[in-house]
Amino acid sequence: MISELANKIFNQAITDYHQFDNIDQPVNNPYEKDSLTHLLYLKNWIDTAQWHMEDVVRNPTIDPVEGLKWKRRIDTQNQVRTDMVEFVDSYFLDIYKHIQANADAKINTESPAWAIDRLSILALKIYHMQEEAERETASEEHRLQCLTKLNVLLAQRDDLSLSIDELLADIEAGKKYMKVYKQMKMYNDPSLNPVLYNTTK
Template identity: 40%
Template sequence: MTDTPLPRAAEVIAAHDAALLGPALAPEADDLRGWIAVNHFHNRSLWAQEDLARRTRAPDAEIVANKRAIDRHNQARNDAIERIDEFLLAALGLVDPATLASALPRSTVAAGARLNSETAGSMLDRISILGLKIAAMHEQAQRQDVDEAHRQSCGERLQRLQQQRADLGACFDELLADAAAGRAYFKVYRQFKMYNDPRLNPALVAEAR
């Protein structure tokens, strides 16, 4: 393992919640926590663009702009997940550093460790999205322009979302603890998004001919 301190779920959740209290500013990333912040920023931006893209009275050009922004943020979100996994695997000593940024990072896991089907970065991504859902549902539960039944329903959903985030955070901490102890591991799973690549999207290839 390297000297990079591993994040705990509670630390990440606190950072996610704090970021939502201010404006959505794109963070700089050159370390693990920076990439966690980048992932959260793009999830937050995706959330806003998804809302706007569902407007029914906006001009078509605005909806197209929203859809293209969604593509950009989704690509950046997935790129950040991969970078998070790279940093975590390096910190845990579970990958050959020389192959880390390649399409096929070479695992250095000891025999007998179980492979976790979900990566740690993907778990943090889900925790980020749950944070957005919790913030939005909290607003709904506090609305004064709706009836009590609406507030109560949203309050119940809020409790369930908070439980889901706590459960996922505990699973994240357990995975990192097991990985550090040699009992479990995960890999960098490359998304290879084809629709944004003009070399791989058939429609874009045909358009360029």
């Protein structure tokens, strides 16, 4: 099952990242290049680094100039993350290119890679919520609240994992078909963001 593989690799990437806990730590991807496992590991590493960028920029005492630098870095990282999701979808499109969809096949609300993207973020939520549920410096009330939230997240992971596996099985069986739309983000494009193109005149 793809979800079982993805969850295992996401947990591995998160654990590997937190050995250093350094946003700029170079990625040491243990999987063969161009393999799905390589893509999944890299995808989650990108998400994990961005998770910690988001933590940094929310520091209420951060210098505004420094905060703006981080915001722009997060914008760039968002584009990297989007490109990575689309790359994973390209992998699935290639895998299923020979599948003949049934005449009554339906399209899913999201592509496989965007569902896997949610699973990657969920792995990060679970990791950090578990940290909070076990944090000795926190109050017992805080830990119990976080434990309750952790249990919800774990159930959500089970449900999402099953949904991803069912989606891929339906695509393989011709019951559903993939249709991928590029995200076409506009805010980083100087030809599409009016604030950017008006400043270049």
